[in-house]
Amino acid sequence: MQTEQMSLITPKWILTLENDDLLENHSLLIDQHIIKDILPTTDARETYPSTKEIELPNQLLMPGFVNCHGHAAMNLFKGLADDLPLMTWLEKHIWPAEGQWVSEEFVKDGTKLAIAEMLKSGTTCFSDMYFFPEQAADVAAEYGMRGVFYGPVMDFPTPYGSGPDEYIEKIIKAHDHFKHHPLIDIGFGPHAPYTVSDEPIKQVRALADQLNMPIQIHLHETEFEVIDAVEKTGHRPSERLRDLGLFGEDVQAVHVTQANQTDMDIFHKYGVHVIHCPESNLKLASGFCPIYALQQNGVNVALGTDGSASNNDLDMMGEMHTAALLAKAVAQNASAIPALEAVKMATINGAKALGKETEIGSLKVGKQADIISIDFNDIACTPVYDPISHLVYSSSRSQVDHVWVAGKLQVKNKQLCHFNVQQLMDMSQSWAEKIQASK
Template identity: 45%
Template sequence: MIEPHSPQSCDLLIEAGWVVPVEPHGVVLDDHAVAVRNGEILAILPRAEARARFAAAEVVERPGHVLLPGLVNAHCHNPMTLLRGVADDLPLMTWLQDHIWPIEGALIGPEFVADGIELAVAEMLRGGTTCASEDYFFPDVQAATYKRLGFRALVGLPVIQFPTAWASSQDEYFDKALEVHDNWRGDALVRTCFAPHAPYTVSDESFARIRMLADQLDLLVHLHLHETAHEADEAVKQHGMRQIARIDRLGLLNSQLIAVHMTALTEAEIALCAERGVSVVHCPESNLKLASGFCPVEKLRRAGVNLALGTDGCASNNDLDMFGEMRTAALLAKGVAQDASALDAASALRMATLGGARAIGMGETIGSIEPGKRADLVCVDLREIETQPLHHVISQLVYATGRQQVSDVWIDGRAKLRQRVLVDIDTDALKAKVARWRQRIATMPAAR
């Protein structure tokens, strides 16, 4: 007589009306479950099979919900949540030089960074985002705050040509960058990369040093590049070549580059990015709000460039809503390409998940629901009036779903949002801290 197999133990079994694994592309699995143990995805299988195969410490039943990978915000300045709504409706350089930089110059410090990130994490979790690629000052504080909140992050090590509250000289920027990198090397949740601000604020000497260290330490480089046509024109006047050509000459146009914005690209530049393995982060809503230009997303996609999505900072967006970003990206791509089939829903979702994970060097760890990957997962309730009738799950996620329909979020298999309630963040205390920052910022002339 053959004895029946005993069920395997697992920590968590999530049962959902649908599972969208992202890989394979465009697949929707009806009435499936995902088993998790020690923060790792064990299996994706039909719900009835899952019940028979696994003895779970916790079973989460979400009929009428879709389970998908956690969204990846591949470019943000999260402490700037505290500047949400400041100096709206202004051109990029006026907004930056006359308002944002003066306010930051007066306020930037460890407390500002920590409180801004906590506000951002609360917002991102409530919107289904489980990982962010951060680009701001005080990366030591950023890393510690993300770790404390149990949120996955790629923390940029800033390099910029002028003194800031973080560093007063180029040597200090690099010395501090290496110290932060060493302190967080090998951490399970927080990784680091170089984050030179932009070609117009970083010298050739600093770029050469970044290239050398990035190669030695195997670090990515997170860079604003071709944000506007004006920048490209000014680069020709100053350096005799467009920004991409300069970055290429300095040896940084390669598979380690996370190129953010990328408007005003030529066909040759698109082909070169594809050839070199550059990842492009598209920030459609920030680009629209600042009238920065249009990233040729469909041309990049057809050329084979890995594409990701980012919100940019709350001072230029003004939210961290990746569902909104997906919808805007898909619609804008169609208008720019003058092709209604450009950037279909499944491809937009891929940008916000696996494309983002690959861009920030975490494609083997997160971004899709596959056995062996970390259990960064999101449940979205599609039973609401706004997403009925439900003809096509992925289409509904991209074109009709609002972030308020996110019900549950897990990072590394740990619950971070449970039926719309944040698990680890005291929202009343957070709101009180934010109110104090609002009062302080309101007194500053640059905030008006």
């Protein structure tokens, strides 16, 4: 039986990421929110003759990007403080700005702006660690965007709460509110080893086990973080978190620019996922995540953009490109992280890191229809010998043509379907004027 919500998509290529094959002359059928079929186009037209067909000549159909780390509302701080080392950037600029401006309204508006940018550049699922996660999740739910929202846990007060107990209470409340939502998950976001003491970390681990909630933490972001921890405690931050029992397959460690064999062995043993944010790390001069060595040691590595205040964009195609090139230089191996592996880091590896590999991250019958198309009708992508190579080394986010999240068309012919772009731009400029006037 066919429904009005069925669509047959016919591109030139389909990259399923279920294997390393690149399908040509195939079509994909969306039925409501799931992938119903993938089959040769001639068979598809015979099998589903009355289904609406969307023809995408010279385009690549693939899973949507999974942005595994960011701070969406910080889009409203984009360009506020640049060209500074991490701690100066945080302590002198970002934390004071957050103390003055972050509120439920700020988070809602900033998240809306970020979701629009992410959808236009092909991201169909994002992971967000920021204040007021319930409000951010409300915006994602309203616009049909898939997301995992990690409420921050820190030892000190912020506009979000007075300390660890209040943060944890609010995160659990958000989890209870969204626990049956098909697109939204809530997790714990202990900020970093240097901002969270032992007892809150133990509490987060116990509650995550009890409520089946994921955990995300900034870890080994800079050399100073590791040196300082060793001088004060005699242990690397990864060893401390291991000893506190935090690590497990539901934990994502973000940044990890400093990783020795001890760290890699710990991550592998406990199934910790590493989230690589190459452009943010480069801009803040935080260091280089050794992603090739991590993968050689059996650690799943996925990609994130970080927030727009330190990147300054939410462009997963750019992150793929940077990650692939940077990995070769760090490993001193031109074969490290080939194009296909970079694509996996931006899709199926991210789905695994978020515990969603059975739902998203590849194109497979029965999975959620989180799908994007990349338009190679562009002078920068001519000629095409290998579309996967072009995807990583030649393409840009302006070539994202169509985007579906859970079968809902979000971007059509490079245009957002459900946002008033002018209103978004006016809103963000209004925030900028207020923030600038207060400096």
